[in-house]
Amino acid sequence: TSNADLKGKRVLVSAGGTLEPIDPVRYIANRSSGKMGYALANAANARGAQVTLVTTKSDLPVPRGIQVEKVVTAAEMEAVLLKHFPTADITIMAAAVADYRVAQISSQKIKKKNETWELKLLKNPDILKHLGQIKRADQYLVGFAAETDELLKNATDKLLAKNVDLLVANDVSRSDIGFGADENQVLLLRPQKDVKTTPKVTKERLAHKILDEVLSSSK
């Protein structure tokens, strides 16, 4: 699809994995490459939308015309998303947001000492859940679920808990799809609707399928 069926729409996409610093030289990360989120931003841009991409990555190419906001931590990602959310028609949370951050970020490199080291973590805000709570009836919210087991059950729980219009669930225990891969295969869940399973396709193709689903189920 490359018609302009998203012309006049503002699309907000998050991509990549947040980094949670421990000290000036170390951080907690996850395996997100940003590919899924960038594919969604590119697909929406190609279909005529005005796209804002909130990303932790800077190593992937972005076409001119997409507004890019670079962030590092979950807290920064939340602040930037909340700034853009009120004007977004469609918001897609493809980023892998850290559920916890380090309680006390050290301003100096932590010295190697004992055989064990306990790091205290604090729960991060659930950005998607927050957006689900404040979204207006004219806004469409898409969440993802990254699961290693009980894909359908866990995805159904997230669909309900986060009040999203569409939940895209992927099995991240596989190396041929999910984190880092060029392809993905997902379940598409909507409230009170039958679950759809997509074939395994490139993330670019899947991005268009997700946007097709958004458009066909928008009010």
Ligand code: PMT
């Ligand atoms: O980046 P790639 O290498 O291309 O990989 C793609 C992907 C596997 C990262 C992507 O397809 C994906 O699944 N993204 C969501 C990853 C994730 O954090 O899933 P989750 O099940 O932990 O979280 C559920 C949803 O809540 C997600 O939309 C997530 O963005 C959001 N979330 C989670 C935690 C949190 N504190 N705030 C959030 O907003």
